Amino acid sequence: MISNDIIRSLRYILKTNNAGLVRLWALAEAVATPEMIDAWVRKEDDAGFQRCPDIMLSLLLNGLIYDKRGKDESAPALVTERRMTNNLVLKKLRIAFSLKTDDILAILTEQQFRVSMPEITAMMRAPDHKNYRECGDQFLRYFLRGLTARVNPKPEKKA
Known part of the structure; x- marks a missing residue:
């Protein structure tokens, strides 16, 4: 992005x-x-x-x-x-909002984006690590959308 x-x-x-x-x-x-x-x-x-x-x-x-x-x-x-890089953006947002890997997984799951825990941890690794994985634009877009929903939850509609 x-x-x-x-x-x-x-x-x-x-x-x-x-x-x-x-x-x-x-x-x-x-x-x-x-x-x-x-x-x-x-x-x-x-x-x-x-x-x-x-x-x-x-x-x-x-x-x-x-x-x-x-x-x-x-x-x-x-x-x-x-x-x-998208990985650095993800890492800095993780630090700023005090998110754990479980939180990132929950945010993406709420957005119906399928990802596993090892995939997320691979994105947090150093670029020269053998299990490093690049964070794609779609991943970051869904994460930002999910973070918005978490930080600014929509009020529940009363029936």
Whole structure:
């Protein structure tokens, strides 16, 4: 998935606006203006669309981790990746929302996406590990949709 799609999804999950995203980038000591974000969250075929650099997505996810889990000044700063993969996005979201492998499995099962526990753990491994598995766009899309449903559950309709 391109960085822009992930940013759009995160904005929806967090129920925030451009100012909220600016705040997350600031937590990671990055500068993003509302105008930049506006160009990044547009659809690809809209006028004014700009592709978001991977490093900015990495910084946004780092800011999200700091926002959700707190920033430990004694610990080293989170690594800012220059090239983001779906696996790295999945790992950073897992950290930010304090998800265990069982939680990821439950999220995907609720979305009727069939996946096994070993497949999920293989996606969390280092790329040079023999059992490493690449996280596909469809997997990440279903995960983001499921995370949205978990973070923002729809109210039960009364009969």
